[in-house]
Amino acid sequence: MKNKNELLLLLTDRWCDWEAGYAIAVANSFSDYTVKTIAMDKSPKKSMGGIRAEVDYIVGDYQNFEELAMIIIPGGLSWEENDYEELAEFVRLAVKENIPIAAICGATLFLCRHGFLDQVKHTGDSLELFQSQKNYHGEALYVPAQVVVDGGIITANETAAVEFAYRIFQILEVDSEEEIDEWYDKFQKGAIR
Amino acid sequence: MKNKNELLLLLTDRWCDWEAGYAIAVANSFSDYTVKTIAMDKSPKKSMGGIRAEVDYIVGDYQNFEELAMIIIPGGLSWEENDYEELAEFVRLAVKENIPIAAICGATLFLCRHGFLDQVKHTGDSLELFQSQKNYHGEALYVPAQVVVDGGIITANETAAVEFAYRIFQILEVDSEEEIDEWYDKFQKGAIR
Numbered sequence: 051m052k053n054k055n056e057l058l059l060l061l062t063d064r065w066c067d068w069e070a071g072y073a074i075a076v077a078n079s080f081s082d083y084t085v086k087t088i089a090m091d092k093s094p095k096k097s098m099g100g101i102r103a104e105v106d107y108i109v110g111d112y113q114n115f116e117e118l119a120m121i122i123i124p125g126g127l128s129w130e131e132n133d134y135e136e137l138a139e140f141v142r143l144a145v146k147e148n149i150p151i152a153a154i155c156g157a158t159l160f161l162c163r164h165g166f167l168d169q170v171k172h173t174g175d176s177l178e179l180f181q182s183q184k185n186y187h188g189e190a191l192y193v194p195a196q197v198v199v200d201g202g203i204i205t206a207n208e209t210a211a212v213e214f215a216y217r218i219f220q221i222l223e224v225d226s227e228e229e230i231d232e233w234y235d236k237f238q239k240g241a242i243r
Numbered sequence: 244m245k246n247k248n249e250l251l252l253l254l255t256d257r258w259c260d261w262e263a264g265y266a267i268a269v270a271n272s273f274s275d276y277t278v279k280t281i282a283m284d285k286s287p288k289k290s291m292g293g294i295r296a297e298v299d300y301i302v303g304d305y306q307n308f309e310e311l312a313m314i315i316i317p318g319g320l321s322w323e324e325n326d327y328e329e330l331a332e333f334v335r336l337a338v339k340e341n342i343p344i345a346a347i348c349g350a351t352l353f354l355c356r357h358g359f360l361d362q363v364k365h366t367g368d369s370l371e372l373f374q375s376q377k378n379y380h381g382e383a384l385y386v387p388a389q390v391v392v393d394g395g396i397i398t399a400n401e402t403a404a405v406e407f408a409y410r411i412f413q414i415l416e417v418d419s420e421e422e423i424d425e426w427y428d429k430f431q432k433g434a435i436r
Contacts, residue, residue: 059292059293059294064272066268067260067263067264067265067267067268068261068264068265068268068404069264070260070292071259071260071261071262071264071292072260072261073292074260074290074291074292074293074294075259075260075261075290075291075292076291077292078291078292078293079257079291079292079320084293085292085293085294086293087293087294087295094297097267097268098267098268098269098271098272099252099263099264099266099267099268099270099271099272099278100252100267100271100277100278100279100280101252101267101278101280101294101296102280102296102297103294103295103296103297104287104295104296104297127272196433207433208433209429209430209432209433210433211261236402237402239402240389240400240401240402240403
């Protein structure tokens with residue numbers, strides 16, 4: 051990962067504020083990675099929460115794949131009614147370069163529509179993920195999952211922003227294994243203390 | 244609350260992406276409230292996660308107190324080394340108008356420094372909150388708390404973004420009590436499923 055220091059946050063209209071929030075804040079502020087925003091065009095992309103985020107790159111121009119470590123795609127309120135073929139084309143280029151893709155909530159629907167997901171492993175829609183496991187007869191079972199990691203693709207439910215970040219930190223090696231586990235325990239326990 | 248539809252998100256340099264994320268996304272997208280950003284000046288405020296957020300209002304010019312329902316202040320990495328006296332002056336004006344203030348993590352330190360917190364009720368620093376309770380001898384005990392609500396002030400720890408949102412939703416009445424409870428259960432359970 052040494053020479054790959056760029057992380058892209060793919061923004062769309064009404065992107066969801068909380069879903070990638072933990073992942074980008076920790077990676078950008080407490081590791082060697084730098085987060086940049088990318089979108090279809092240069093006009094600021096307003097979040098569900100009313101944040102008008104400026105755009106660093108547009109998908110049609112992006113060339114920096116050799117420094118790109120991951121594309122993170124938050125959900126939001128515009129995935130259902132848009133195909134976003136141009137964004138899918140960009141993700142296709144990245145997948146060809148073996149760049150991991152992390153998608154949460156509505157963004158998993160987008161990946162599914164464009165054929166990026168192994169349907170056996172990432173079953174379900176943006177509201178409920180399932181993970182396949184085999185029982186002792188060798189039959190596939192589908193177990194509800196909050197996050198599924200399969201090869202270069204991470205998918206997560208909207209309620210699993212902390213676990214989504216945790217899996218991203220493991221893949222990016224933002225810190226030692228122990229530090230990452232400690233972060234996860236603290237934020238998961240924070241929820242229920 | 245009918246005529247008070249504006250929520251302000253007070254942004255500072257390296258504001259924390261996840262801390263107010265749930266609160267602003269739900270309130271702005273699924274209720275009659277509208278979130279606007281406010282800061283010391285008009286230059287975009289970059290989050291810990293690298294989001295350059297545009298600024299709707301500057302604190303010195305803000306006049307719209309009669310429509311203002313709450314000020315939400317995320318933590319971030321610039322609260323410790325800055326006094327932000329101008330921001331405190333603005334919060335003082337709002338408190339005089341009985342507008343609730345919700346602060347999380349580093350922003351609680353800011354409120355504390357400027358004398359906004361009842362020290363008995365919001366003990367501790369930005370890393371650990373305590374809530375006072377009386378034992379049966381009438382002595383005050385300090386119990387660790389994730390969120391403290393006291394009159395018009397809500398303070399929360401950095402790991403308690405979901406509970407912070409929940410308390411904000413209750414005060415703002417963004418939905419029915421049942422719907423708000425259901426949201427909270429879903430997101431708290433999401434963390435541990």
